[in-house]
Amino acid sequence: MVQAKKAQRSRVARSGRRGAGAMRESDYAALAQFRYQIRSFLAFSEAAAAEQGLTPTQHQALLGIKGFVRPGPATVGDVARFLLIRHHSAVELIDRLAKLRLVSRVTDPDDARRVHLKLTKRGEQKLQALSRKNLEELRRAASPALSRLLTSFEESREA
Numbered sequence: 645m646v647q648a649k650k651a652q653r654s655r656v657a658r659s660g661r662r663g664a665g666a667m668r669e670s671d672y673a674a675l676a677q678f679r680y681q682i683r684s685f686l687a688f689s690e691a692a693a694a695e696q697g698l699t700p701t702q703h704q705a706l707l708g709i710k711g712f713v714r715p716g717p718a719t720v721g722d723v724a725r726f727l728l729i730r731h732h733s734a735v736e737l738i739d740r741l742a743k744l745r746l747v748s749r750v751t752d753p754d755d756a757r758r759v760h761l762k763l764t765k766r767g768e769q770k771l772q773a774l775s776r777k778n779l780e781e782l783r784r785a786a787s788p789a790l791s792r793l794l795t796s797f798e799e800s801r802e803a
Contacts, residue, residue, distance in 0.1 A: 674796035681790070685781060692777045696770050697744075701727065705737055706746060706771040709761045717750070717760035746770060 686700075693703040708726035712718040718726075724734035738761065741747040746767035752758035763771060 670796055670799075674793045678790065678793045681785065684785065685778075688781050689774075689778050692774055696774055698770065698774075701737060702741060702744075702746075703771075703774055705734075705741060706763060706767055707775070709747065710763055710768070710771055717762060719758060719760060723761065741767070 689703070690700045693700050696703075698706075704727055705723055708723050709718045712722055712726070714722075720734050720738055721731060723738065724731045727734065727737075729737070738747060738749070742749065744766075745764055748762050748764055750760045750762055752760055
């Protein structure tokens with residue numbers, strides 16, 4: 645028993661950790677770098693949206709409508725949940741997107757109180773252009789940073 649405790653203390657001393665939840669300096673550096681990469685990607689994405697004449701929130705709404713994963717089309721409530729905004733704010737956002745002819749509303753044939761959202765051809769084109777740019781940027785910059793972060797945390801767990 646004494647031998648086991650000595651061996652454990654020796655491992656902790658070698659790893660520079662005092663407990664299972666201890667963080668290494670390299671962990672903080674990796675997290676800081678990853679957060680920087682997230683902010684850089686968001687800045688890139690916002691600039692790309694502006695080039696397409698959209699606000700970042702409008703871009704996110706189009707993405708949420710198109711990429712919503714559940715049976716059936718997205719609703720205003722779904723967009724509100726996806727964007728973490730209030731329902732009435734989502735209604736105003738959808739109103740603006742409809743005015744720009746990027747989204748159309750379709751009444752649910754089974755429940756007239758429910759409205760489904762669908763991207764128009766123009767909305768599809770804008771979203772596709774933005775999505776291509778964003779995916780290229782992710783491949784170029786964010787993927788290596790994420791790989792480094794995950795590698796760093798794997799090394800941290802093994803130490």
